[in-house]
Amino acid sequence: MIVVGLVGIxxxxxxxxxxxxxxxxxxxxxxxxxxxxxxxxxxNRFAAKLLIAWGIVNVLxxxxxxxxxxxxxxxxxxxxxxxxxxxxxxxxxxxxxxQKYGRDTSE
Numbered sequence: 001m002i003v004v005g006l007v008g009i010x011x012x013x014x015x016x017x018x019x020x021x022x023x024x025x026x027x028x029x030x031x032x033x034x035x036x037x038x039x040x041x042x043x044n045r046f047a048a049k050l051l052i053a054w055g056i057v058n059v060l061x062x063x064x065x066x067x068x069x070x071x072x073x074x075x076x077x078x079x080x081x082x083x084x085x086x087x088x089x090x091x092x093x094x095x096x097x098x099q100k101y102g103r104d105t106s107e
Contacts, residue, residue: 001058001061001065001079001082001083002058002062002066004055004083005054005055005056005058005059005062005082006055006059007055008052008058008086009051009052009056011026012048012049012051012052012055013052015027015028015044015045015047015048015051016044016045016048018041018045020044021037022037022040027044027047028043028044028093028094028097030043030097032097032098032101032102033097039097039101042100043096043097043100043101046093046096046097047093050093051089054082057082058082058083061082062079065079
């Protein structure tokens with residue numbers, strides 16, 4: 001989990017710095033974000049902030065867990081939560097883009 005968190009942080013830095021142009025592989029890709037640079041760059045900065053926070057949480061949870069090896073079943077379950085939470089972070093980012101730049105997803 002430490003490596004996963006650090007990779008997440010590392011991948012988000014170019015997005016935060018507006019270094020990633022619109023593309024089909026890397027970044028927060030939706031029809032709206034791919035439609036213009038005026039949407040792409042702010043959306044990816046927002047997504048990068050979420051990803052950095054997610055990476056930090058992953059690292060902060062994993063470091064103490066290293067001292068508890070071997071892990072109990074409960075500890076193993078708890079350690080599954082941060083990696084699985086990436087789905088929620090992606091959905092939150094897409095919802096933010098849709099509300100700010102496109103259709104309202106609350107309907």
